[in-house]
Amino acid sequence: EGEDTEPKALLAKLEANSKLHQRWKTTIKLLRAAFRFSMVKATPTGRERIFRMVHATSAIKCHPTLFLLAKALHPEQAQQFDENDLFPSTDKASSSSQTPLHLAAASGANGEGGRAVIKSLLEMDPPAAQHADGTNGNLPLHRIAANERKSHWTLDGAKEVFRAYPRGAQVPDKKGRLPLHRAAEVISKHVSFEESDDMALCSVIYNLLQEYPAGASHADKEGRLPLHAIAENAKDWCEEARIVLDANPAAPRTRANRDLHNRLPLHLAAASPHARGSLIQELLRLNPRGAMQSDGAGKLPLHIACETSKEWDGGVSAIYESNQGALQQPEANDRGWTALQMAAASSSSSTGELIVKLTSLYGDAAGRRDKRGRYALHLACASGSRSWEEGGLHALFSAY
Structure with missing residues (x-):
């Protein structure tokens, strides 16, 4: 405490400790290799990729002290954009234009270590929370909501990213998806909830809905509501699915657009290899007529479930009991x-x-x-x- 921690002074101290300095240089080499940067200086053919330690340590699951040293030595990098540097793109016409916060939000570092990185980056560059990347138009909030390894609202950093830009809950990406859609896409990886008190503490979906209840009625560019995304990706009907339903009770009777064959949530669950009986049964209860309605390709839910090779007790029996005539009815195509x-x-x-x-x-x-x-x-x-x-x-x- 009280020591000079300016980057130049810190670098001088690091270089004075030959053993520690050698380890640091080795770490840089390993990370450059991991992200496929050249180990030798070559004549550039176009724009040369830039390696930044702050970006690299934000993007991986590593010991927090590695990130802390990187940001102490290179604080300026916290406000620099990655332009297809860490993850090169074959599309030369577009740029990733992502901040270290985007990389940290998408990383596998969860728990206190991952959260500490996110908090530190937000302190160094608060406007990063409002920046949409150049690839999909994702805010850091989209990234962390879609990250199955950061599914805990409080422990994994989602709460901090949200607080830095609460309006981000209302911002669609280039595909029209809200952060709520992105969280719904990984619902099968979320922890299960038994008491409603746990939701405010743990659930990304719950907290995004609290900020923007109308998000449950927002359709992406394929006409997919958050409940459609749940039907596509969930295993069982759960408490998070229920609160999305409560925010938009009409969702089980709402069709997606032609890109998704005008499907109801029931059609999507029937087509999902993940969906189990409890999810399909609840969607049938919420929309009994759905079992008798064809999608845009002329397929009934029973057709889709059989085409997907679902097990009889895994939802097929429930669909059959809701529309036994479907067994004799050919698809309308x-x-x-x-x-x-x-x-x-x-x-x-x-x-x-x-x-x-x-x-x-x-x-x-x-x-x-x-x-x-x-x-x-x-x-x-x-x-x-x-x-x-x-x-x-x-x-x-x-x-x-």
Whole structure:
């Protein structure tokens, strides 16, 4: 305490300690190699990438003292933009234009160490919280909301990034996504909540909604509401999904636009390999008619679930019970497949049980030919190696 910590004086002290100085130079070499900077000086062909220690130590999970030394030696770097330097882009026409805060928000450093880096960068350059990067138009708040390794609002630094620019919760990126959308995309990585008191302390989604409740009704450029993003990415229905629903009760009945085949959240959950029964059952409860509504490609939720090779008890049974006629109904498009044909055509080895179940419920589907003259048995045989019994071939053969 009280010692001269100006960069030049600090560098002089570092150089005076030969052992420590050598370690520092070795660390620089290792980081340059990790980010694929050349170890030898070459004749530049165009703009040469610039290596900055503050940016490099912000972007990785390292001991906080490494970052602290980097910022003490190079405080000016905290306000310098990375222009495709640390992560070079093949697109020479655009620049990443990101701050060290962007890099820290996206890094794998969580807990107290990662939070300390974020707090330090905000102290050195507060306006960085308002800067949108040149790639996707992401604020640091978008970055940290989308970071599955920084999912705790208080412990991982999201709270500090938000407080530095609260209006950031209302700012869409170039794809029209709010930070709320980005948090919804990684909801399956969030901690589970049992008591509502925990939400204010832990949940990124809860706190973003508290600041901007209208965010639950904001559609991105593909017409995706935050609930659509949850349906695409969540495993189970959870407390965070419920609060997004409470902020926009119409969301389960809202379709995305043509880029997402005009799908309801139920269609998206049926198409998701992550979605389990509880998520699908809740979406059905919230919109019972959804089971009878086709998406923009003419597919019912049952068609989509069978095409995705979902397990019978993993949501398919709930969709079937909500619209049993869907088993006999072909998709409304040029292909015109039934749910059984979709399950049979799947290359997943886990669809055998589903094929057996579908055949037992409506065996006549095995006798339907598609427009190329193929039965479900043809499709199953062409889909890959299937065992006779467990792969569903016997059930298809016996049905027709």
